[in-house]
Amino acid sequence: MLWxxxxxxxxxxxxxxxxxxxxGGERTSYPIPPGxxxxxxxxxxxxxxxxxxxxxxxxxxxxxxAAEALDFDAPxxxxxxxxxxxx
Amino acid sequence: MSTAERTDxxxxxxxxRSEYFNAHRYKTPGHEGWKRLATPGSASKYLMVSADCxxxxxxxxxxxxxxxxxxxxxxxxxxxxxxxxxSIVEGYHPVKIRDLKMEGEDQERARVGKSDxxxxxxxxxRDGVDAEIIFPNRGLQxxxxxxxxxxxxxxxxxNDWAWEIFGDHYDRMRxxxxxxxGDIPSAIAEIERIAKKGFKGLSLPCKPMWxxxxxxxxxxxxxxxxxxxxxxxxxxxxxxxxVSTGKDPRAARGNGGAIINYVIxxxxxxxxxxxxxxxxxxxxxxPGLRFAxxxxxxxxxxxxxxxxxxxxxxxxxxxxxxxxxxxxxxxxQHCFASFQEDPPGIDLLREYDLGGNxxxxxxxxxxxxxxxxxxxxxxxxxxSLNDAERANVLGLNAARxxxxxxxxxxxxxxxxxxA
Numbered sequence: 001m002l003w004x005x006x007x008x009x010x011x012x013x014x015x016x017x018x019x020x021x022x023x024g025g026e027r028t029s030y031p032i033p034p035g036x037x038x039x040x041x042x043x044x045x046x047x048x049x050x051x052x053x054x055x056x057x058x059x060x061x062x063x064x065x066a067a068e069a070l071d072f073d074a075p076x077x078x079x080x081x082x083x084x085x086x087x
Numbered sequence: 088m089s090t091a092e093r094t095d096x097x098x099x100x101x102x103x104r105s106e107y108f109n110a111h112r113y114k115t116p117g118h119e120g121w122k123r124l125a126t127p128g129s130a131s132k133y134l135m136v137s138a139d140c141x142x143x144x145x146x147x148x149x150x151x152x153x154x155x156x157x158x159x160x161x162x163x164x165x166x167x168x169x170x171x172x173x174s175i176v177e178g179y180h181p182v183k184i185r186d187l188k189m190e191g192e193d194q195e196r197a198r199v200g201k202s203d204x205x206x207x208x209x210x211x212x213r214d215g216v217d218a219e220i221i222f223p224n225r226g227l228q229x230x231x232x233x234x235x236x237x238x239x240x241x242x243x244x245x246n247d248w249a250w251e252i253f254g255d256h257y258d259r260m261r262x263x264x265x266x267x268x269g270d271i272p273s274a275i276a277e278i279e280r281i282a283k284k285g286f287k288g289l290s291l292p293c294k295p296m297w298x299x300x301x302x303x304x305x306x307x308x309x310x311x312x313x314x315x316x317x318x319x320x321x322x323x324x325x326x327x328x329x330v331s332t333g334k335d336p337r338a339a340r341g342n343g344g345a346i347i348n349y350v351i352x353x354x355x356x357x358x359x360x361x362x363x364x365x366x367x368x369x370x371x372x373x374p375g376l377r378f379a380x381x382x383x384x385x386x387x388x389x390x391x392x393x394x395x396x397x398x399x400x401x402x403x404x405x406x407x408x409x410x411x412x413x414x415x416x417x418x419x420q421h422c423f424a425s426f427q428e429d430p431p432g433i434d435l436l437r438e439y440d441l442g443g444n445x446x447x448x449x450x451x452x453x454x455x456x457x458x459x460x461x462x463x464x465x466x467x468x469x470x471s472l473n474d475a476e477r478a479n480v481l482g483l484n485a486a487r488x489x490x491x492x493x494x495x496x497x498x499x500x501x502x503x504x505x506a
Contacts, residue, residue, distance in 0.1 A: 002147050006158065015158040021151050042163070044146040049184070050162040050174055050225075051150065075166050078159070080175045085167045 001043055003067055005030075008038035008055065013078025015040060024067065032058060041067050105191035112192075115463040122474045125465040125481065127215035128503035134482035134493055135461075137211075138425040139329075139381050139448035140219040142262070143200045144226055144248065152244040157237050162228050178231030178297045179335045193454065200224065200452035204256045212501040214449055214459045217482065218491055221253065221262040222290060222329050222381065230292040230332045235269025238297070239277060242267050246281050254285060259496070261489060263290035263327055269297070271311065275318045282322045287490055289319065289326040290381075293333030293360050300334065300359075307360050308367035320375040325488050328360045329381040349455075357383035358391055365417040366395055368408045379423035379488060382450060385432025388424055389439040419444060423488045427456050428464045433471060433480075442476050446485040 006018035019030050038058050042051035054070040055077055079086055099107060118124055123131045149161050162176040164184060172184040189197050199210050211219060223229065229241040242265040249262035264286035268274045278289065295312075296304040305311060319326060330336075336353035337344075357380045363369075370376060395414035399406050410417075419440060425448040426432055436442050447465070450456025457464035469477050486493040 004147050004150055006150075013159050014156070016155055018151065018158075021147055040159075042147075042150060049146075050164050050176075051146070052164045052172070073166055073170055073172075075168060079165055080160075080163070080177075081165050081167060081173065082181060085173065085181060 001045060004042040004051070005067070006040050006042075007033055007036040008040055008057075008078075009035055011037060013040075013055070039065075041070055043067070043072065101188065101190040105189070105193045109192050112457070112460040113463060115466040116470060118466050118470075121477075123478065125215055125462045127213060127462065129215075132215055132500075133478050134486065134497055135216050135447070136218045136220070136482040136485035136489070136491060136496075137216045137448045137451060138220050138379070138423075138446035138485045138489070139427075139456075140221050140451040141200055141224040141453060142202050142207075142221050142249070142252075143224045144202065144245065146225075148248055149241055149244050152247070153240055157240050160232075160237060161241075162225075162231075176228050176231050177237075178233060179228075180337060182337065192459075196452045196454055196458065199458075202252050204253065204260055207260065208501055210451065210458070212503045214451070214457075214461045216449060216451070216461070217496045217500060218259045218486075219261065219451070220288070220327075220448075220485070220489060221249070221260060222327075223265065226265065227329065227331060229265060230267060230297055231335070233297050235267045235296070236273060238267035239270060239273045243277060243280075246277070246284075246286070250281070250284050250286070257285065257287070258492065261288060261491075262286075263288045265290045268292060268295040268307075268312075268315065269305065271305075271315055274315055278315075278318050278322065278324070282324065287324065289324050290329055290332075291326050291360070293328045293330075293356055298334055299338075307363040308369070312369070313372065316369060316373040316376060320373050323375065325490065326376075326378045327381045328357055328378065330354055330357050330383050333359065354383045355387075357381075358387065361418070361422055362391065362395060362414075365414040365422065366399070366406075366410075368410060370417045370421055371411050377421050377423070377488060379425060379446065381425045382427075382448070382455075383424065384429045385424050385426040385441075385445050386429050386435070388418075388432065388441060388444070389435045392418055392439065423484060425485075428468050430468045433468055436472070436476065436480075442479055443484060445480050446488065447481045 001024060003022060003024045005020035007016045009016040036058055038055055040053055040055050042053045044051050052072045054072050123133050126132060150158060160177060165173050165175050173181040174184055175181055223245055226245045229245060230238055232238050246264050253260045253262050264281040266274050266277055266289055268291050331353045333356055337348050338352040339347035361380055392415035399414055423444050423446050425446045427448055427450050436445060449458045449461045451458040483493060
Protein backbone atom coordinates (compact mmCIF):
# COMPACT_ATOMS: atom_id res chain seq x y z
CA MET A 1 0.00 0.00 0.00
CA LEU A 2 1.20 3.52 -0.74
CA TRP A 3 1.59 5.94 2.17
CA UNK A 4 2.14 9.67 2.17
CA UNK A 5 2.75 12.03 5.08
CA UNK A 6 2.61 15.82 5.08
CA UNK A 7 2.59 18.56 7.72
CA UNK A 8 -0.52 20.60 8.41
CA UNK A 9 -0.22 24.35 8.84
CA UNK A 10 -2.77 26.68 10.39
CA UNK A 11 -6.13 25.45 11.60
CA UNK A 12 -8.12 24.77 8.43
CA UNK A 13 -6.44 21.69 7.05
CA UNK A 14 -3.93 23.43 4.78
CA UNK A 15 -0.89 21.32 3.98
CA UNK A 16 2.73 22.36 3.99
CA UNK A 17 5.74 20.28 3.02
CA UNK A 18 5.54 16.52 2.84
CA UNK A 19 7.96 14.26 4.64
CA UNK A 20 7.21 10.73 3.47
CA UNK A 21 6.07 9.02 0.28
CA UNK A 22 6.54 5.30 -0.12
CA UNK A 23 5.30 1.78 0.39
CA GLY A 24 5.52 1.84 4.18
CA GLY A 25 7.30 -0.62 6.45
CA GLU A 26 9.86 1.98 7.53
CA ARG A 27 10.50 3.49 10.95
CA THR A 28 11.92 7.00 10.83
CA SER A 29 12.16 10.08 13.02
CA TYR A 30 11.08 13.48 11.72
CA PRO A 31 11.55 16.75 13.60
CA ILE A 32 8.31 18.73 13.77
CA PRO A 33 8.91 21.86 11.70
CA PRO A 34 8.17 25.26 13.23
CA GLY A 35 4.57 26.28 12.62
CA UNK A 36 3.27 22.77 12.00
CA UNK A 37 -0.09 22.27 13.65
CA UNK A 38 -0.50 18.62 12.75
CA UNK A 39 0.20 15.96 10.22
CA UNK A 40 -1.87 14.22 7.60
CA UNK A 41 -1.30 10.60 6.69
CA UNK A 42 -2.72 9.45 3.36
CA UNK A 43 -2.93 5.90 2.12
CA UNK A 44 -4.15 4.34 -1.09
CA UNK A 45 -5.83 1.02 -0.25
CA UNK A 46 -6.28 0.21 -3.95
CA UNK A 47 -4.60 1.61 -6.99
CA UNK A 48 -6.90 3.93 -8.82
CA UNK A 49 -8.87 4.97 -5.77
CA UNK A 50 -8.40 8.36 -4.22
CA UNK A 51 -6.51 8.53 -0.98
CA UNK A 52 -7.96 7.91 2.45
CA UNK A 53 -6.47 10.12 5.10
CA UNK A 54 -6.18 10.62 8.84
CA UNK A 55 -5.21 13.87 10.53
CA UNK A 56 -3.33 14.07 13.81
CA UNK A 57 -2.96 17.43 15.54
CA UNK A 58 0.45 18.16 16.98
CA UNK A 59 -0.84 18.85 20.48
CA UNK A 60 -2.61 15.49 20.47
CA UNK A 61 0.19 13.54 18.83
CA UNK A 62 1.81 10.75 20.81
CA UNK A 63 5.60 10.48 21.08
CA UNK A 64 5.59 7.78 18.46
CA UNK A 65 3.02 7.29 15.70
CA ALA A 66 2.31 4.02 13.90
CA ALA A 67 0.56 4.87 10.63
CA GLU A 68 -1.21 1.53 10.36
CA ALA A 69 -2.78 2.10 13.78
CA LEU A 70 -4.48 5.32 12.71
CA ASP A 71 -8.26 5.29 12.34
CA PHE A 72 -9.04 5.90 8.66
CA ASP A 73 -12.72 5.12 9.21
CA ALA A 74 -13.33 8.03 11.55
CA PRO A 75 -14.66 11.40 10.34
CA UNK A 76 -11.72 13.80 10.08
CA UNK A 77 -11.57 17.34 11.47
CA UNK A 78 -10.88 19.22 8.20
CA UNK A 79 -13.58 17.93 5.92
CA UNK A 80 -14.51 18.79 2.35
CA UNK A 81 -17.75 16.82 2.64
CA UNK A 82 -20.84 18.89 1.82
CA UNK A 83 -22.82 20.04 4.84
CA UNK A 84 -25.57 17.45 4.55
CA UNK A 85 -23.03 14.62 4.78
CA UNK A 86 -20.93 16.07 7.57
CA UNK A 87 -20.98 14.48 10.99
CA MET B 88 -34.93 -11.19 -27.30
CA SER B 89 -33.41 -8.61 -25.00
CA THR B 90 -30.18 -9.14 -23.07
CA ALA B 91 -32.06 -9.22 -19.80
CA GLU B 92 -34.41 -11.97 -21.04
CA ARG B 93 -31.72 -14.27 -22.35
CA THR B 94 -30.60 -15.60 -19.01
CA ASP B 95 -31.06 -15.18 -15.29
CA UNK B 96 -28.09 -12.91 -14.74
CA UNK B 97 -28.47 -12.85 -10.99
CA UNK B 98 -28.03 -16.62 -10.85
CA UNK B 99 -24.59 -16.43 -12.45
CA UNK B 100 -21.35 -16.40 -10.48
CA UNK B 101 -19.13 -13.31 -10.89
CA UNK B 102 -16.87 -15.23 -13.28
CA UNK B 103 -19.82 -16.54 -15.32
CA ARG B 104 -21.29 -13.06 -15.42
CA SER B 105 -18.05 -11.66 -16.78
CA GLU B 106 -17.94 -14.35 -19.46
CA TYR B 107 -21.59 -13.78 -20.30
CA PHE B 108 -21.28 -10.04 -20.77
CA ASN B 109 -17.97 -10.28 -22.66
CA ALA B 110 -19.11 -13.01 -25.08
CA HIS B 111 -20.20 -10.43 -27.65
CA ARG B 112 -16.62 -9.20 -27.95
CA TYR B 113 -15.57 -12.46 -29.65
CA LYS B 114 -18.28 -12.41 -32.32
CA THR B 115 -17.23 -11.58 -35.87
CA PRO B 116 -18.68 -12.08 -39.34
CA GLY B 117 -15.11 -12.55 -40.58
CA HIS B 118 -13.23 -10.56 -43.20
CA GLU B 119 -14.00 -12.32 -46.47
CA GLY B 120 -13.13 -10.10 -49.41
CA TRP B 121 -10.97 -7.69 -47.39
CA LYS B 122 -7.66 -6.81 -49.08
CA ARG B 123 -6.09 -5.86 -45.79
CA LEU B 124 -6.90 -7.04 -42.29
CA ALA B 125 -7.14 -5.89 -38.68
CA THR B 126 -5.56 -9.13 -37.50
CA PRO B 127 -2.68 -8.61 -35.04
CA GLY B 128 0.61 -9.78 -36.55
CA SER B 129 -0.77 -10.13 -40.06
CA ALA B 130 1.61 -9.06 -42.84
CA SER B 131 -1.31 -7.37 -44.57
CA LYS B 132 -2.56 -5.53 -41.52
CA TYR B 133 -3.79 -1.95 -41.84
CA LEU B 134 -1.87 0.82 -40.14
CA MET B 135 -3.83 1.08 -36.90
CA VAL B 136 -3.58 4.19 -34.75
CA SER B 137 -5.75 4.21 -31.67
CA ALA B 138 -6.81 7.84 -31.33
CA ASP B 139 -7.90 7.36 -27.73
CA CYS B 140 -6.02 5.38 -25.09
CA UNK B 141 -5.49 6.04 -21.39
CA UNK B 142 -2.68 5.73 -18.90
CA UNK B 143 -3.05 4.93 -15.22
CA UNK B 144 -1.04 7.53 -13.36
CA UNK B 145 0.81 6.67 -10.12
CA UNK B 146 -1.69 7.13 -7.26
CA UNK B 147 0.54 9.61 -5.44
CA UNK B 148 1.49 11.63 -8.53
CA UNK B 149 -0.39 14.83 -7.74
CA UNK B 150 -0.03 14.75 -3.98
CA UNK B 151 3.76 14.50 -4.30
CA UNK B 152 4.23 17.09 -7.00
CA UNK B 153 1.53 19.72 -6.73
CA UNK B 154 2.24 23.07 -5.11
CA UNK B 155 1.65 22.96 -1.35
CA UNK B 156 -1.17 25.48 -1.43
CA UNK B 157 -3.31 23.10 -3.51
CA UNK B 158 -2.48 19.75 -1.91
CA UNK B 159 -5.32 19.70 0.63
CA UNK B 160 -7.84 20.20 -2.19
CA UNK B 161 -6.86 17.15 -4.22
CA UNK B 162 -9.42 14.36 -4.75
CA UNK B 163 -9.68 12.10 -1.72
CA UNK B 164 -11.84 9.72 0.27
CA UNK B 165 -13.74 10.98 3.30
CA UNK B 166 -15.83 9.23 5.93
CA UNK B 167 -19.25 10.47 7.03
CA UNK B 168 -20.91 10.13 10.43
CA UNK B 169 -22.29 6.70 9.52
CA UNK B 170 -18.88 5.38 8.51
CA UNK B 171 -19.75 5.52 4.80
CA UNK B 172 -16.80 6.39 2.55
CA UNK B 173 -17.20 9.02 -0.14
CA SER B 174 -15.03 10.03 -3.07
CA ILE B 175 -14.64 13.79 -2.82
CA VAL B 176 -13.67 15.77 -5.92
CA GLU B 177 -14.30 19.52 -5.98
CA GLY B 178 -16.35 19.50 -9.18
CA TYR B 179 -18.28 16.25 -8.68
CA HIS B 180 -21.15 15.34 -6.47
CA PRO B 181 -19.78 13.11 -3.68
CA VAL B 182 -19.87 9.48 -4.78
CA LYS B 183 -20.17 6.53 -2.40
CA ILE B 184 -17.22 4.17 -2.64
CA ARG B 185 -18.37 0.72 -3.65
CA ASP B 186 -16.36 -2.43 -3.21
CA LEU B 187 -16.34 -3.41 -6.87
CA LYS B 188 -14.76 -6.77 -7.67
CA MET B 189 -14.08 -7.66 -11.29
CA GLU B 190 -13.51 -11.07 -12.80
CA GLY B 191 -12.14 -12.53 -16.00
CA GLU B 192 -11.21 -10.17 -18.76
CA ASP B 193 -12.97 -7.28 -17.00
CA GLN B 194 -10.32 -7.69 -14.30
CA GLU B 195 -7.57 -7.90 -16.90
CA ARG B 196 -8.64 -4.58 -18.41
CA ALA B 197 -8.60 -3.06 -14.91
CA ARG B 198 -4.99 -4.17 -14.45
CA VAL B 199 -3.41 -3.04 -17.73
CA GLY B 200 -2.93 0.50 -19.01
CA LYS B 201 0.03 1.22 -16.78
CA SER B 202 2.75 3.75 -17.43
CA ASP B 203 5.40 1.24 -18.51
CA UNK B 204 5.98 1.79 -22.25
CA UNK B 205 7.31 -1.75 -22.73
CA UNK B 206 4.17 -3.26 -21.18
CA UNK B 207 1.97 -1.03 -23.28
CA UNK B 208 3.79 -2.14 -26.44
CA UNK B 209 3.00 -5.77 -25.63
CA UNK B 210 -0.66 -4.95 -25.06
CA UNK B 211 -0.86 -2.98 -28.30
CA UNK B 212 0.83 -5.74 -30.30
CA ARG B 213 -1.80 -8.14 -29.00
CA ASP B 214 -4.54 -5.87 -30.33
CA GLY B 215 -2.87 -4.85 -33.60
CA VAL B 216 -2.26 -1.23 -32.60
CA ASP B 217 0.77 0.51 -34.15
CA ALA B 218 0.56 3.85 -32.35
CA GLU B 219 -1.55 5.46 -29.66
CA ILE B 220 -2.80 8.80 -28.45
CA ILE B 221 -2.76 8.87 -24.67
CA PHE B 222 -5.16 10.65 -22.33
CA PRO B 223 -5.15 10.64 -18.53
CA ASN B 224 -7.22 8.19 -16.54
CA ARG B 225 -7.72 9.46 -12.97
CA GLY B 226 -6.32 12.66 -14.39
CA LEU B 227 -9.59 13.32 -16.19
CA GLN B 228 -10.53 14.76 -12.79
CA UNK B 229 -7.99 17.55 -13.32
CA UNK B 230 -10.67 19.69 -14.93
CA UNK B 231 -13.28 18.89 -12.25
CA UNK B 232 -13.04 22.11 -10.28
CA UNK B 233 -14.53 25.58 -10.66
CA UNK B 234 -11.03 26.99 -10.01
CA UNK B 235 -9.10 27.08 -13.33
CA UNK B 236 -5.80 27.91 -11.62
CA UNK B 237 -6.04 24.82 -9.38
CA UNK B 238 -6.95 22.86 -12.50
CA UNK B 239 -3.93 24.28 -14.33
CA UNK B 240 -1.66 23.30 -11.44
CA UNK B 241 -2.88 19.70 -11.72
CA UNK B 242 -2.38 19.79 -15.49
CA UNK B 243 1.22 20.98 -15.07
CA UNK B 244 1.94 18.01 -12.81
CA UNK B 245 0.45 15.57 -15.31
CA ASN B 246 2.22 17.12 -18.29
CA ASP B 247 5.64 16.97 -16.63
CA TRP B 248 5.11 13.35 -15.62
CA ALA B 249 3.70 12.29 -19.02
CA TRP B 250 6.70 13.73 -20.79
CA GLU B 251 9.12 12.00 -18.42
CA ILE B 252 7.47 8.66 -19.18
CA PHE B 253 6.62 8.96 -22.86
CA GLY B 254 8.90 11.70 -24.21
CA ASP B 255 11.37 9.14 -25.55
CA HIS B 256 8.55 7.14 -27.19
CA TYR B 257 6.71 10.02 -28.79
CA ASP B 258 6.93 8.62 -32.30
CA ARG B 259 4.51 5.87 -31.24
CA MET B 260 3.01 6.74 -27.82
CA ARG B 261 1.79 10.27 -27.74
CA UNK B 262 0.21 11.82 -24.61
CA UNK B 263 -1.78 14.96 -25.23
CA UNK B 264 -0.70 17.95 -23.16
CA UNK B 265 -3.52 18.84 -20.78
CA UNK B 266 -4.59 22.47 -20.56
CA UNK B 267 -7.14 24.18 -18.35
CA UNK B 268 -8.72 26.94 -20.43
CA GLY B 269 -10.81 28.79 -17.84
CA ASP B 270 -7.91 31.16 -17.21
CA ILE B 271 -6.62 32.15 -20.65
CA PRO B 272 -3.22 33.67 -19.70
CA SER B 273 -2.20 30.60 -17.70
CA ALA B 274 -3.48 28.34 -20.49
CA ILE B 275 -1.28 30.13 -23.02
CA ALA B 276 1.69 29.97 -20.65
CA GLU B 277 1.24 26.20 -20.23
CA ILE B 278 0.89 25.65 -23.99
CA GLU B 279 4.10 27.59 -24.57
CA ARG B 280 5.84 25.61 -21.82
CA ILE B 281 4.87 22.16 -23.05
CA ALA B 282 5.37 23.00 -26.73
CA LYS B 283 9.01 23.68 -25.81
CA LYS B 284 9.18 20.25 -24.18
CA GLY B 285 8.05 18.67 -27.44
CA PHE B 286 4.34 17.95 -27.00
CA LYS B 287 2.58 17.81 -30.36
CA GLY B 288 -1.05 17.84 -29.30
CA LEU B 289 -3.38 19.16 -26.62
CA SER B 290 -6.34 18.05 -24.58
CA LEU B 291 -8.72 20.91 -23.75
CA PRO B 292 -11.84 20.55 -21.58
CA CYS B 293 -15.21 20.48 -23.37
CA LYS B 294 -16.08 23.72 -21.58
CA PRO B 295 -13.55 26.25 -20.26
CA MET B 296 -15.48 26.72 -17.02
CA TRP B 297 -16.38 23.52 -15.19
CA UNK B 298 -20.05 23.04 -14.40
CA UNK B 299 -23.52 22.69 -15.88
CA UNK B 300 -23.09 25.81 -18.02
CA UNK B 301 -24.42 29.33 -18.14
CA UNK B 302 -24.55 32.07 -20.75
CA UNK B 303 -22.47 34.13 -18.30
CA UNK B 304 -19.56 31.68 -18.56
CA UNK B 305 -16.60 31.99 -20.88
CA UNK B 306 -16.93 29.66 -23.85
CA UNK B 307 -14.97 28.85 -26.97
CA UNK B 308 -17.22 30.83 -29.33
CA UNK B 309 -16.21 34.13 -27.72
CA UNK B 310 -13.45 36.42 -29.03
CA UNK B 311 -11.74 36.37 -25.61
CA UNK B 312 -10.21 33.09 -26.78
CA UNK B 313 -8.54 34.55 -29.87
CA UNK B 314 -5.12 34.79 -28.14
CA UNK B 315 -5.39 31.11 -27.22
CA UNK B 316 -6.30 30.10 -30.79
CA UNK B 317 -3.46 32.25 -32.10
CA UNK B 318 -1.01 30.49 -29.79
CA UNK B 319 -2.26 27.02 -30.78
CA UNK B 320 -2.21 27.88 -34.47
CA UNK B 321 1.30 29.32 -34.22
CA UNK B 322 2.55 26.06 -32.71
CA UNK B 323 0.54 23.99 -35.21
CA UNK B 324 -0.89 21.81 -32.43
CA UNK B 325 -3.92 19.57 -32.98
CA UNK B 326 -6.27 19.78 -30.01
CA UNK B 327 -8.85 17.43 -28.62
CA UNK B 328 -11.98 17.49 -26.48
CA UNK B 329 -12.32 14.30 -24.45
CA VAL B 330 -15.68 13.20 -23.07
CA SER B 331 -16.56 14.06 -19.46
CA THR B 332 -14.23 17.04 -19.19
CA GLY B 333 -16.67 19.96 -18.96
CA LYS B 334 -19.21 19.04 -16.30
CA ASP B 335 -19.98 16.33 -13.78
CA PRO B 336 -21.05 13.35 -15.90
CA ARG B 337 -22.86 11.85 -12.89
CA ALA B 338 -25.86 14.13 -13.06
CA ALA B 339 -28.49 11.37 -12.88
CA ARG B 340 -29.05 8.98 -10.00
CA GLY B 341 -31.20 5.94 -9.39
CA ASN B 342 -32.73 3.66 -11.99
CA GLY B 343 -30.92 3.78 -15.32
CA GLY B 344 -28.35 6.21 -13.92
CA ALA B 345 -25.32 4.49 -15.43
CA ILE B 346 -26.86 4.61 -18.92
CA ILE B 347 -28.30 8.11 -18.59
CA ASN B 348 -25.00 9.50 -17.33
CA TYR B 349 -22.96 7.81 -20.08
CA VAL B 350 -25.17 8.85 -23.00
CA ILE B 351 -26.48 12.23 -21.89
CA UNK B 352 -23.99 13.65 -19.42
CA UNK B 353 -20.70 12.16 -20.66
CA UNK B 354 -20.91 11.64 -24.45
CA UNK B 355 -23.46 14.20 -25.65
CA UNK B 356 -21.82 17.33 -24.13
CA UNK B 357 -18.76 16.70 -26.32
CA UNK B 358 -20.67 18.21 -29.24
CA UNK B 359 -20.69 21.62 -27.56
CA UNK B 360 -17.09 22.73 -28.24
CA UNK B 361 -17.32 21.41 -31.80
CA UNK B 362 -20.44 23.46 -32.56
CA UNK B 363 -18.91 26.46 -30.80
CA UNK B 364 -15.91 26.42 -33.12
CA UNK B 365 -17.78 25.65 -36.36
CA UNK B 366 -20.48 28.28 -35.93
CA UNK B 367 -18.78 31.33 -34.43
CA UNK B 368 -16.31 32.55 -37.04
CA UNK B 369 -13.26 31.30 -35.11
CA UNK B 370 -12.20 29.20 -38.10
CA UNK B 371 -12.43 32.17 -40.47
CA UNK B 372 -9.99 34.01 -38.22
CA UNK B 373 -7.79 30.97 -37.50
CA PRO B 374 -7.89 28.72 -40.56
CA GLY B 375 -4.92 26.66 -39.33
CA LEU B 376 -6.78 25.10 -36.38
CA ARG B 377 -7.63 21.39 -36.32
CA PHE B 378 -9.43 19.65 -33.49
CA ALA B 379 -11.27 16.46 -32.56
CA UNK B 380 -13.92 15.08 -30.28
CA UNK B 381 -12.61 12.04 -28.42
CA UNK B 382 -14.52 8.95 -27.28
CA UNK B 383 -17.90 10.50 -28.05
CA UNK B 384 -18.60 8.31 -31.10
CA UNK B 385 -19.56 9.37 -34.63
CA UNK B 386 -23.20 8.45 -35.24
CA UNK B 387 -24.28 11.90 -34.06
CA UNK B 388 -21.93 13.81 -36.37
CA UNK B 389 -24.15 13.73 -39.51
CA UNK B 390 -27.12 14.87 -37.41
CA UNK B 391 -25.03 17.68 -35.89
CA UNK B 392 -23.83 18.89 -39.32
CA UNK B 393 -27.41 18.99 -40.59
CA UNK B 394 -28.62 20.79 -37.44
CA UNK B 395 -25.86 23.42 -37.64
CA UNK B 396 -26.58 24.19 -41.30
CA UNK B 397 -30.32 24.23 -40.68
CA UNK B 398 -29.92 26.77 -37.87
CA UNK B 399 -27.56 28.92 -39.97
CA UNK B 400 -30.05 29.07 -42.87
CA UNK B 401 -33.48 28.94 -41.24
CA UNK B 402 -32.51 31.23 -38.39
CA UNK B 403 -30.44 33.54 -40.59
CA UNK B 404 -31.99 36.57 -38.90
CA UNK B 405 -30.52 35.42 -35.57
CA UNK B 406 -27.33 33.76 -36.78
CA UNK B 407 -24.22 35.93 -36.58
CA UNK B 408 -21.51 36.44 -37.58
CA UNK B 409 -22.09 35.59 -41.23
CA UNK B 410 -19.58 32.92 -42.18
CA UNK B 411 -17.53 32.38 -45.31
CA UNK B 412 -18.75 28.80 -45.47
CA UNK B 413 -21.51 26.65 -43.98
CA UNK B 414 -20.83 25.29 -40.48
CA UNK B 415 -20.67 21.74 -41.84
CA UNK B 416 -17.94 22.81 -44.28
CA UNK B 417 -15.77 23.94 -41.38
CA UNK B 418 -16.35 20.58 -39.72
CA UNK B 419 -15.16 18.60 -42.72
CA GLN B 420 -12.06 20.80 -43.12
CA HIS B 421 -11.02 21.18 -39.49
CA CYS B 422 -12.61 18.56 -37.29
CA PHE B 423 -12.16 14.88 -36.53
CA ALA B 424 -13.96 12.44 -34.23
CA SER B 425 -12.81 9.28 -32.50
CA PHE B 426 -15.04 6.28 -31.92
CA GLN B 427 -14.71 2.68 -30.76
CA GLU B 428 -17.57 0.70 -32.31
CA ASP B 429 -20.30 2.84 -33.82
CA PRO B 430 -22.17 1.19 -36.73
CA PRO B 431 -24.58 4.09 -37.35
CA GLY B 432 -21.63 6.44 -37.88
CA ILE B 433 -19.92 3.99 -40.22
CA ASP B 434 -23.15 3.50 -42.17
CA LEU B 435 -23.46 7.28 -42.75
CA LEU B 436 -19.76 7.97 -43.41
CA ARG B 437 -19.91 7.86 -47.21
CA GLU B 438 -23.29 9.57 -47.58
CA TYR B 439 -22.12 12.53 -45.51
CA ASP B 440 -18.60 12.71 -46.94
CA LEU B 441 -16.93 12.06 -43.59
CA GLY B 442 -14.40 9.41 -44.60
CA GLY B 443 -11.55 11.80 -43.90
CA ASN B 444 -12.81 12.85 -40.45
CA UNK B 445 -13.43 9.71 -38.44
CA UNK B 446 -10.69 8.05 -36.38
CA UNK B 447 -10.93 4.60 -34.87
CA UNK B 448 -9.76 3.98 -31.29
CA UNK B 449 -9.75 1.00 -28.95
CA UNK B 450 -9.96 3.17 -25.81
CA UNK B 451 -7.36 0.92 -24.16
CA UNK B 452 -7.78 -0.16 -21.40
CA UNK B 453 -11.33 1.04 -20.72
CA UNK B 454 -14.26 -1.36 -20.66
CA UNK B 455 -16.25 0.66 -23.19
CA UNK B 456 -13.39 0.08 -25.65
CA UNK B 457 -12.52 -2.99 -27.70
CA UNK B 458 -9.14 -4.12 -26.27
CA UNK B 459 -8.05 -6.90 -26.72
CA UNK B 460 -10.66 -7.83 -29.34
CA UNK B 461 -10.40 -4.92 -31.75
CA UNK B 462 -10.06 -7.20 -34.77
CA UNK B 463 -13.50 -8.65 -34.12
CA UNK B 464 -15.01 -5.23 -33.35
CA UNK B 465 -13.63 -3.81 -36.60
CA UNK B 466 -14.90 -6.77 -38.61
CA UNK B 467 -18.32 -6.44 -37.01
CA UNK B 468 -18.74 -2.78 -37.80
CA UNK B 469 -16.67 -1.91 -40.88
CA UNK B 470 -17.64 -4.44 -43.56
CA SER B 471 -19.64 -1.77 -45.41
CA LEU B 472 -16.49 0.30 -45.99
CA ASN B 473 -14.12 -0.26 -48.89
CA ASP B 474 -10.43 -0.91 -48.37
CA ALA B 475 -9.34 2.72 -48.74
CA GLU B 476 -12.05 3.95 -46.38
CA ARG B 477 -11.03 1.40 -43.75
CA ALA B 478 -7.38 2.40 -44.11
CA ASN B 479 -8.27 6.04 -43.49
CA VAL B 480 -10.51 5.37 -40.54
CA LEU B 481 -8.22 2.84 -38.87
CA GLY B 482 -5.01 4.84 -39.02
CA LEU B 483 -4.32 7.30 -41.81
CA ASN B 484 -6.80 9.96 -40.61
CA ALA B 485 -5.29 9.87 -37.12
CA ALA B 486 -1.76 9.94 -38.53
CA ARG B 487 -2.69 13.03 -40.53
CA UNK B 488 -4.49 14.76 -37.65
CA UNK B 489 -1.91 14.04 -34.96
CA UNK B 490 1.14 14.26 -37.22
CA UNK B 491 2.44 10.70 -36.98
CA UNK B 492 4.90 9.52 -39.62
CA UNK B 493 2.77 6.78 -41.19
CA UNK B 494 5.65 5.55 -43.34
CA UNK B 495 7.90 5.12 -40.31
CA UNK B 496 5.17 3.36 -38.36
CA UNK B 497 4.57 0.92 -41.24
CA UNK B 498 8.28 0.25 -41.56
CA UNK B 499 8.70 -0.23 -37.81
CA UNK B 500 5.72 -2.31 -36.81
CA UNK B 501 5.54 -3.80 -33.32
CA UNK B 502 6.59 -7.43 -33.48
CA UNK B 503 3.82 -9.50 -31.94
CA UNK B 504 6.19 -12.27 -30.88
CA UNK B 505 8.88 -10.14 -29.26
CA ALA B 506 7.09 -7.01 -28.03
